[in-house]
Amino acid sequence: MDASPPSAAQPAQPEAAEAPKPLLCQICKLEMPADAAGRHKVKTFTCRCCLSLQTTLYRNVGQTPVQGMSLEDRATFFQKCKEAPLAGRYTWQTVRSNLLSRLVSQHITEQEHAVEAERLPLSVWLARGWERPAVESCPFEDHDKLGRLYAVPIRKDVFRELHRKAEEKICELEKALREKKNQKRKSAALDSGLDQDDGPAVELDVAVESLATGRPAKEAKSGDKPEAVAKRTQKAVEAEKAKADKKNQVKVDLAAKALSIVTPFCKAVPTVLKQLPCVEKDGTAEADVSEDEAEALRRAESEASAWQKACAELLALREATRGAGVPLADLPFVLADLKVRKAAWGELLKSARRRIKEQRRNKEQAPSSPPAPKGRARRARAARK
Numbered sequence: 001m002d003a004s005p006p007s008a009a010q011p012a013q014p015e016a017a018e019a020p021k022p023l024l025c026q027i028c029k030l031e032m033p034a035d036a037a038g039r040h041k042v043k044t045f046t047c048r049c050c051l052s053l054q055t056t057l058y059r060n061v062g063q064t065p066v067q068g069m070s071l072e073d074r075a076t077f078f079q080k081c082k083e084a085p086l087a088g089r090y091t092w093q094t095v096r097s098n099l100l101s102r103l104v105s106q107h108i109t110e111q112e113h114a115v116e117a118e119r120l121p122l123s124v125w126l127a128r129g130w131e132r133p134a135v136e137s138c139p140f141e142d143h144d145k146l147g148r149l150y151a152v153p154i155r156k157d158v159f160r161e162l163h164r165k166a167e168e169k170i171c172e173l174e175k176a177l178r179e180k181k182n183q184k185r186k187s188a189a190l191d192s193g194l195d196q197d198d199g200p201a202v203e204l205d206v207a208v209e210s211l212a213t214g215r216p217a218k219e220a221k222s223g224d225k226p227e228a229v230a231k232r233t234q235k236a237v238e239a240e241k242a243k244a245d246k247k248n249q250v251k252v253d254l255a256a257k258a259l260s261i262v263t264p265f266c267k268a269v270p271t272v273l274k275q276l277p278c279v280e281k282d283g284t285a286e287a288d289v290s291e292d293e294a295e296a297l298r299r300a301e302s303e304a305s306a307w308q309k310a311c312a313e314l315l316a317l318r319e320a321t322r323g324a325g326v327p328l329a330d331l332p333f334v335l336a337d338l339k340v341r342k343a344a345w346g347e348l349l350k351s352a353r354r355r356i357k358e359q360r361r362n363k364e365q366a367p368s369s370p371p372a373p374k375g376r377a378r379r380a381r382a383a384r385k
């Protein structure tokens, strides 16, 4: 090749100026095109798949298993996972089985002297009755002529034991992380009186950041110290709570106002209904009219008591969750409805009471006479107006 260096500053990479240099992911050790998505640090690059995988790992077992691996094992693990990506997102099941394989391999390597292993190509192991995933979970080396040779323990029971240990380790990590999360959830719930989800997203970003830099989350960025993140998160939670409380207060006020109207109404209706003339008892034209009124009153009372129940429930829930920022459900009415009903219910009661009074007066005036002639009450009412 006769590529002359474009500038004296880059004599070692003459083609750098023409074709952009490919990127090498520091984790999976795979070469990527220069415009590949990922995270750039001063001298290193981490591809997007690896970042996503790290997040999956972090969420399910923390970083510990990968940290303990040799760089080669780690690269193999990430490459293996990448063989079955789901649009850049990884299911924990896939990642977990690959992790298990790498841990088995790690154990075999670590106990090289105690575990007697034979180095043979995959096809030979398959012919000897080994399962492919089992063979692939063993350490390997690439041979010039024979290709990839897998160092599989000669004794299957030894392999099974190592496999069991690796499985145990993952379970332990999963359990430890679950407990840690539960603990965090509990203390967050105590703080806010609320049950929370997997924790705020801000926290995860810091975790991903620290994964990329390879440093613990504490030192991820001076501006992103856990205390600062916690403070920000706390502030956001407080703001959310204040917002919810403000909305709740409007509902609480409406409920209190409604109760002051529906409660006396619900109490009055049965008394009024009892006194209203009715067809069976009185058999008068008045009674006929008041049947309709009674029906209207019963309907109104049914609606009012539903509102009453909703208001009482809302106020009780508010008491139980005071300050926790729990959004309260909507009432079955708005203020305008309440105003309209207040007037209508008042009219119904007034009219019914008037009818009761008329009936009493009629009875007093004619205690032994037959039922009052038709239209008399109406005339009397007209006269009063």
Ligand SMILES: [Zn+2]
Pocket (backbone or CB within 6 Å): 025, 026, 027, 028, 029, 030, 046, 047, 048, 049, 050, 078
């Ligand atoms: Zn990568």
